[in-house]
Amino acid sequence: MSFVALKQSIFSDSIEANFNSVALDIFKHQAEHCNVYKDYLNLLSIDVNSIQNIIDIPFLPIELFKSHKVISSDKPAEIIFESSGTGGDRSKHHVLSADLYNKSIKKCFEHFYGDINQYDFYALLPSYYNNKNSSLLYMVNEWLKLRGQNANQSYLQKPTDLKQALEKYNRSKIPFIIGVSHSLLDFAEQFSITIPQHIVMETGGMKGMRKEMIREELHQILKKSFGVNQIHSEYGMTELLSQCYSKSEGIFNTPPWMQILIRDVNDPMLLLEDGITGGINIIDLANINSCSFIATQDLGKKVNKNQFEMLGRFDNSDIRGCNLLTTNQ
Numbered sequence: 001m002s003f004v005a006l007k008q009s010i011f012s013d014s015i016e017a018n019f020n021s022v023a024l025d026i027f028k029h030q031a032e033h034c035n036v037y038k039d040y041l042n043l044l045s046i047d048v049n050s051i052q053n054i055i056d057i058p059f060l061p062i063e064l065f066k067s068h069k070v071i072s073s074d075k076p077a078e079i080i081f082e083s084s085g086t087g088g089d090r091s092k093h094h095v096l097s098a099d100l101y102n103k104s105i106k107k108c109f110e111h112f113y114g115d116i117n118q119y120d121f122y123a124l125l126p127s128y129y130n131n132k133n134s135s136l137l138y139m140v141n142e143w144l145k146l147r148g149q150n151a152n153q154s155y156l157q158k159p160t161d162l163k164q165a166l167e168k169y170n171r172s173k174i175p176f177i178i179g180v181s182h183s184l185l186d187f188a189e190q191f192s193i194t195i196p197q198h199i200v201m202e203t204g205g206m207k208g209m210r211k212e213m214i215r216e217e218l219h220q221i222l223k224k225s226f227g228v229n230q231i232h233s234e235y236g237m238t239e240l241l242s243q244c245y246s247k248s249e250g251i252f253n254t255p256p257w258m259q260i261l262i263r264d265v266n267d268p269m270l271l272l273e274d275g276i277t278g279g280i281n282i283i284d285l286a287n288i289n290s291c292s293f294i295a296t297q298d299l300g301k302k303v304n305k306n307q308f309e310m311l312g313r314f315d316n317s318d319i320r321g322c323n324l325l326t327t328n329q
Helices: 003-009 019-033 035-043 098-113 135-147 159-167 181-190 215-226
Strands: 079-082 092-095 119-124 174-179 199-202 232-235 244-246 251-253 258-263 278-284 293-304 307-313
Touching: 003 019, 019 035, 079 135, 092 098, 098 135, 098 244, 119 135, 119 159, 119 181, 159 174, 159 181, 174 181, 181 199, 181 215, 199 215, 258 293
Parallel strands: 119 174, 174 199, 199 232
Antiparallel strands: 079 092, 232 244, 244 251, 251 307, 258 278, 278 293, 293 307
């Protein structure tokens, strides 16, 4: 399959049925054109042509985005996203095509939430506003563009701004509130609202602003304040071009062009069965111009083919295997 045809197949209606074959073609493309990934595979003595199933594909440690330029092309990137980590080196994602990311954002939202025009968006993400290279802000900004909303009115700085905005919301639309966890907690400590139907989505993490808490505790507090039965969650990261969403109970769903595999915490090449906790490996086919096969620092377990739970982070700061390339910068 040509590269153009391969890229077009990512968001096709047949991607679920053809996922394995498309993923293998992307793997072979990146094994040749992504220098960091090629070096990693060589150090593992991987015969690329012998890989016949996605379960045999080696996953690139996500830490390498901090020290290497992970891109499957010699062309310059259109966008460079940068993580919001505190201290130390930050991950950088060199995105070759903004159009590809925009398409992924649109398709992903529509897959889980339907027509974007039925919503009004309210973003309480003050921790991100100073990071102009945030992929999360880019995603929300793309929602606003698709919806035709004014960013200046939709990006809110503090809980009182959200309270005032919701008091004047357009009743013909569904309020869609997305916020970083600590800011949503700030709101919950000051206010409670009663709106017939609305969505509240937390993006996870306290960003050093509050003590971390388990998801169930966080959601209980937010449900009471926002008057909803469920809190939605977003699972995404700088190094990806797709997002997973949870609509209830912390169970995340993947879009059709994305799959999760769980690896053993001591043997990164050993994959685990559903229901067993391990490290989260992500296949994001939309990352065709970077690396689609990433071993994250997150712990989780699969529920089934398209669902998983995110349970926390590795205790150690670096994934095993990452040191293979740390001296080859």
